[in-house]
Amino acid sequence: MKEKPCSNLQKLLVNGEFVVTAECGPPRGMLKEAVTAKGELLKGYVDAINVTDNQTAIVRMSSLAACVHLLEMGLEPVMQMVTRDRNRIALQSDLLGAYSLGIRNLLCLSGDHQSFGSQPDALNVFDIDSIQLLSMVETMRDTGRDMSGYELSHAPRMFAGAAANPFADPFEYRVIRLAKKIAAGAGFIQTQSIYNLPRFKEWMRLAREQGLTEEAYILGGITPLKSAGMAGYMAARVAGMDIPDEIIKRMRGVPKEKAGEEGMQICLETIEELKNTPGVSGVHIMAIESENLVAPIVKAAGLYPRPAAE
Amino acid sequence: MIVAEQKKISEIIEMVSPYRKVLVLGCGTCVKTCFAGGEDEVAVLASLLRLAFEKQGNSKEISEFTIERQCEDEFIQEAAEAIGRNEAVLSLACGAGVQDIARRFKNVPVLPGVNTTFVGVMEDRGLFTEECLCCGDCRLGQYGAVCVLTRCAKKLSNGPCGGSRNGKCEVNPETDCAWQLVIDRMRELGQLDSLREYIPPRDWRTSNAGGPRKLFREDMVA
Numbered sequence: 001m002k003e004k005p006c007s008n009l010q011k012l013l014v015n016g017e018f019v020v021t022a023e024c025g026p027p028r029g030m031l032k033e034a035v036t037a038k039g040e041l042l043k044g045y046v047d048a049i050n051v052t053d054n055q056t057a058i059v060r061m062s063s064l065a066a067c068v069h070l071l072e073m074g075l076e077p078v079m080q081m082v083t084r085d086r087n088r089i090a091l092q093s094d095l096l097g098a099y100s101l102g103i104r105n106l107l108c109l110s111g112d113h114q115s116f117g118s119q120p121d122a123l124n125v126f127d128i129d130s131i132q133l134l135s136m137v138e139t140m141r142d143t144g145r146d147m148s149g150y151e152l153s154h155a156p157r158m159f160a161g162a163a164a165n166p167f168a169d170p171f172e173y174r175v176i177r178l179a180k181k182i183a184a185g186a187g188f189i190q191t192q193s194i195y196n197l198p199r200f201k202e203w204m205r206l207a208r209e210q211g212l213t214e215e216a217y218i219l220g221g222i223t224p225l226k227s228a229g230m231a232g233y234m235a236a237r238v239a240g241m242d243i244p245d246e247i248i249k250r251m252r253g254v255p256k257e258k259a260g261e262e263g264m265q266i267c268l269e270t271i272e273e274l275k276n277t278p279g280v281s282g283v284h285i286m287a288i289e290s291e292n293l294v295a296p297i298v299k300a301a302g303l304y305p306r307p308a309a310e
Numbered sequence: 311m312i313v314a315e316q317k318k319i320s321e322i323i324e325m326v327s328p329y330r331k332v333l334v335l336g337c338g339t340c341v342k343t344c345f346a347g348g349e350d351e352v353a354v355l356a357s358l359l360r361l362a363f364e365k366q367g368n369s370k371e372i373s374e375f376t377i378e379r380q381c382e383d384e385f386i387q388e389a390a391e392a393i394g395r396n397e398a399v400l401s402l403a404c405g406a407g408v409q410d411i412a413r414r415f416k417n418v419p420v421l422p423g424v425n426t427t428f429v430g431v432m433e434d435r436g437l438f439t440e441e442c443l444c445c446g447d448c449r450l451g452q453y454g455a456v457c458v459l460t461r462c463a464k465k466l467s468n469g470p471c472g473g474s475r476n477g478k479c480e481v482n483p484e485t486d487c488a489w490q491l492v493i494d495r496m497r498e499l500g501q502l503d504s505l506r507e508y509i510p511p512r513d514w515r516t517s518n519a520g521g522p523r524k525l526f527r528e529d530m531v532a
Binding site: 124170 | 466481
């Protein structure tokens with residue numbers, strides 16, 4: 001974390017800014033405009049845009065291509081890379097290609113299992129796991145060598161990140177896994193959407209106790225709830241999601257047309273708590289197919305304007 | 311053991327229909343233990359085939375024979391005579407057995423009567439579970455004797471994914487999360503701390519990724 005920052009996102013974090021990133025899912029199609037329209041909604045309100053890699057195992061425009069469309073708009077992308085679809089040869093090759101196109105942030109994931117997607121009959125790869133991918137990115141950055149030990153002409157200096165789910169089981173292993181990700185090379189961590197604040201805070205306390213917040217920047221995950229139905233669905237059906245009953249009750253307790261406002265209110269309360277939680281360095285807003293909600297959240301949370309990018 | 315499951319009767323009927331004399335050949339080891347291809351299954355399947363073809367007005371001779379193992383020459387030879395009397399063999403052995411029979415009887419078509427599914431155990435009465443991918447580089451010692459390569463849907467080497475919930479796998483809520491099992495067991499063994507260690511990428515050359523494997527035991531050569 002002490003060397004020259006790889007990206008603007010890293011630079012802001014090093015400077016101690018409370019950063020804001022948002023998620024952008026590429027389209028199920030090839031229209032560049034589908035990406036740039038999302039970029040327009042986010043421009044000026046976030047420090048970096050995280051572009052998913054065939055999330056939920058559904059075929060979409062590649063993360064790499066969508067990242068380039070955002071770069072052309074002057075936005076900073078975080079490219080997601082999953083180990084589900086590519087072996088180590090393809091992962092290294094795509095990393096080099098991404099770097100050559102100007103991508104400087106990489107989020108390393110194992111990826112949603114293909115059985116959740118539209119092509120459950122596909123073969124998965126999982127040659128390496130997300131922690132081994134982090135180690136690969138770190139090795140290439142710090143030694144300028146690929147996984148075979150071959151010395152590359154230049155070292156691709158990527159700011160590597162990882163995901164963490166404080167709400168998954170077994171809880172006692174969650175911080176060990178976070179430590180492993182950071183030791184393997186994660187400079188920033190994006191968490192699963194936070195609704196269960198007590199559990200998140202306990203996880204943060206353990207992370208601080210082990211000095212992990214000194215070694216990596218933790219961005220709290222935020223997803224605005226739009227309806228009681230969405231809250232119920234996510235609680236019951238989305239893997240790794242923890243939505244306490246109080247939150248579902250709050251969403252159900254308001255008339256349908258007010259549910260969006262209530263969801264927004266929950267978001268803002270969560271962000272406020274995160275700002276005051278030691279070791280939290282920013283928020284990552286995952287407004288799935290509702291990128292228009294990001295600007296109002298950022299403004300209402302007092303996080304606008306964003307610091308100027310270089 | 312190698313666990314297999316008998317193919318659908320309709321698929322079997324279609325496969326054997328070109329032949330007038332068919333030998334249903336059982337295997338008395340793994341597939342017998344998992345109730346897919348032992349003597350009893352051979353008898354039931356042969357009767358079903360006779361009935362089915364009779365109903366079609368199709369005269370066929372279906373005979374039965376079971377040997378101890380279809381993957382060992384000593385036992386295969388016991389079936390030579392029965393195989394010689396037939397136009398085709400419907401083998402109820404695993405894929406290895408089917409191929410070993412075919413290798414020795416060049417003029418007889420050998421057809422698979424089962425789908426070979428996995429290397430596993432009978433965890434409970436009637437419940438078979440996959441335990442081993444035969445990766446060729448066993449790490450069970452590192453993981454409290456739970457194979458994460460086989461039993462984690464994402465083959466994760468360094469800990470559970472974010473989809474582990476109440477001890478179950480996100481991919482199938484009826485399947486235990488392999489990592490939960492590893493962690494529980496390592497805790498009981500007082501070795502939980504060893505799971506902090508980074509496990510580097512595997513060398514897949516020992517697995518089937520390196521092409522079909524061979525094991526040559528020089529000490530066994532006379």
